[in-house]
Structure formats: C-alpha cells, structure tokens
Amino acid sequence: MSIDNGIRVAIVAGGSRGIGRAIVRRLAEQGYAVVVGYAGNADEAAAAVKEATAAGAAAFAYRADVADESAVAGMFAEAEARFGGVDVVLNLAGRLYLAPVAEMDLDEVDALHRTNIRGAFVVAREAARRVRRGGSITLFSTSVVGTYHLTYGAYAASKGAVEALSKTLAREMRGRDVNVNAIAPGPTATELFFEGKSDEVIDQLALANPLERMGEPRDIAELAAFLSSPEGHWVNGQVVRANGGMI
Template identity: 55%
Template sequence: MTTTHSTTPRVALVTGGSGGIGKAVVERLAKDGFALGVHYAGNKAKADAVVEEITASGGQAIAIGGDVADEHAMEAAFDAVETAFGGIDVVVNAAGIMVLAPIAALDLDDLDRMHRTNIRGTFVVSQQAARRVRPGGAIINVSTSVTRTQLPTYGAYVASKAAVQGITLILARELRGKDITVNTVAPGPIATPLFLEGKDEATIANFAKATPLERLGEPEDVAESVAFLAGPARWVNGQVLYTNGGLA
C-alpha cells in the first residue's frame, strides 16, 4: 500500500499582517510553508514589501486590503485568498488599535474607534472564517494580558479585548463537529510601535522588569504561539493562551 502526501500548501489569512505582531505571524507561518493572504488596512506599500519578501524566499503570498469592520470588504478579502490559493485553513485576527486614557478622561470617539476595529472587526472576520475555514483549520484571535493585569488607562482597550476573548470561547463551541479550533493569544508587553508609542524610557523599563524574564516580548514570541495553534495544537480549543513571559 502506498501513501500519497499532498503538496498543496496550507493557506492562512492574517489581518493586520503588514506590521507588528501580524507581520511576525506572516513571516513565521511562511516558514511553515503556508501560502499567505497579507491583509492591510491602509498601507499597501508595507503589505507589498512583506509579500515580496516571502515570494523572494520561494513562498506564496498576496496582499489584500480592506476595513476589517466592513463585512463586504472582508468577504472580498476572503474571496481573493480563496481564488489565489484554493481555500483557507487558518485565519489570524491580528488587526487592532489601542488608545490609552483613564476612563474618566477618554474621548468617546476613541472608544468607538477601538470598538469598531477590535470588536466589530474581530466579529466580522470571525464570521467569515466560521463559514469558510476548511476542516482541520484554526481561527486565532489576538487579545491582551491586561485583561488580567488590569492596568490603569487600559480600561477601554481591555473592554474591547475582553470581548474578543468572549467571541473566541463561544465560537469554539459553535463550531462543534467542524474540526476547526478557535483560540486567543493574549500577549504581554510586546516591543511593537503600538505598545511603545507615547511611553517614556522609564515606563518601558518598568514593563520589561515586570516579567520574570525581565524583558519585553518580541513580535516573534507571539508568532511562535500562533504557529503552535495554527499547526500541531489540535487538542487546544476554546482557550486563551497568555504569551507574556510569566506576567501575572
């Protein structure tokens, strides 16, 4: 008896894939042989550069734009990936925005912007993923460890990311029988522009010291967790994986 192995690559769509954690995830999944849909919200040049990097190394990737909170744009994004590569196996929701301020002082327009991208965007993309991801696939959302550490000024951001975790836990159970896992990665302090913006050196140093490993995380640290959930972790489902260097 002979066994044949498919040479067709698995396919992943990564929202926010042109920078920060999303870019690291794209690069890590490319190393695992995935064909990639690299999503961007506004900076096509950055997404094109990531695609060029992957294809130059012998991989497969396309850039796709659109507002994650717009269901029509995301339907078109999923269509584009399926047309290019024949289907979708993994969806990573890495797109997100963060505005920090005390609850008493936060501009409500900023609250609405975070909720649109972080909650509605995750919901819209998850909805498409639930309809389209192939059996054996995975849906991976990105939250934050501040849902546990409860730092001041993070109230609105944590509210949006706690919703992401809630969506994850429900969707994992709604997809019973589909052979699709749904999990959330909750990073600690990661050295990305999103995290570093507006923080002085003393604040950044305090964040680094807060973990037992006494450093900030790197986007690649989070990408390793995503690759685990996207690949071998078939018995991990409906969970929040705190990727934070031991932060409480």
C-alpha cells in the same frame, strides 16, 4: 488560478506590521500560502509580502477594513480564488485608545469598538463560514485583560469581548474540526508599542515578568504558528497569555 495542491492557506488580518508581520514571515517559512490583510499602509503590506515570497511562499496583500463585512468577504473570496481555500485565519487588526474612564472621548471609544469588537466579529464570522476542515482560527486579545492597568479601560474591555467571542466560537465549531483560540500578548517590542513611552517605562515593563525581558514579535509568532498547525490542533477554546509570566 488556484494553487490548491495540499498547501495550507492562511489569512493574517493586520499582517503588515509588528506581530502580524512576524506571523506572516513564520507561516511563510513553514510553507503556507499567505494573504496579508491590511487597513491602509500599502508599502508595509508590500514589504510583508516580499518577506513571505523570499521565504518561498505564495503571498499577496489585500486591503480590507476588518469592520467592513464586504471588504472582509472579498479578502476571503480572493484567497479562495487564488489558492483554492482557506485553512487558517488570524486577526491582529486592532486600535488602541488610552484614557481614564472619567475623561474618555466617546467618539474614540466608538472607533476603538468598531475595529476591536465589530472587526473581530466580522473576521470570525467569515472564518466560521469558510475555513476548511482541520483548520484554525486565532483571535488576538491582550494581557491587560487581567492586569487592568490604569487608562486601559476601553481597550481591555474591547479585548474582553474578543476573549468571550473566541471561547463561544470554539464551541460553535463542533463537528467542523476547527480549533479556535485567542492569544493575549504582554508587552512586545514593536514600533507601535514603543511609541510615546520613555526608556524608564519600557524598562519597568520589561521587568514586570520573571523572564525579565520584553516579548519579541517572534515569540508570539511561534505560538501563533503552533496553534494554527496540526500539532497544535488539540489546543482549543483557550486564551493563551503570552507574556513571560507577567501577573
């Protein structure tokens, strides 16, 4: 049954953990109906839905590999069936693989590109076909595109593709009244980010920006909510490096 009564509807691919989960929570607080897209961890997705409903939002979780066009189309179709349409799409689903170029495992590179590049194109294509007028599409990059840290070659290259995609799509949406942007976070305090890093490395990264702290998922969620909102609609075709001023 549709609940389309003026409520804006958001799909957050990669919404079960970390920054994505913070975005789900923030959009729920702002009154959106939210679809939590996830790849594998049903418990985390259920917890994200529980947080959204506790904030008063209608929400459900949908399992979809972002690189699988049939699964992604199914997620959009379910959102339309339950909520009446889709207004906002954010894709945070991603994969990280670190290695010097000379030592790269090309199977790992292929897997990275499948999620980070193909997945971004699949979600963007479905969003471009279905998002309603006045809506918003936000893809996710990384501030490593620009800092070029050692061992991040494959990951940064995949996110460079996402930035090119977002800028091109913004222009292709002419006449649709849909803004398209990319957010490129810097180091952000998520469980995934902390994994495998020493306290010394974390402290160094925290001091790499003039604000001298790690980003918090809420910092990125506030930006994502703004870009998705009518108030942020004039921001279009941009890559926003949300990193506290890290160079």
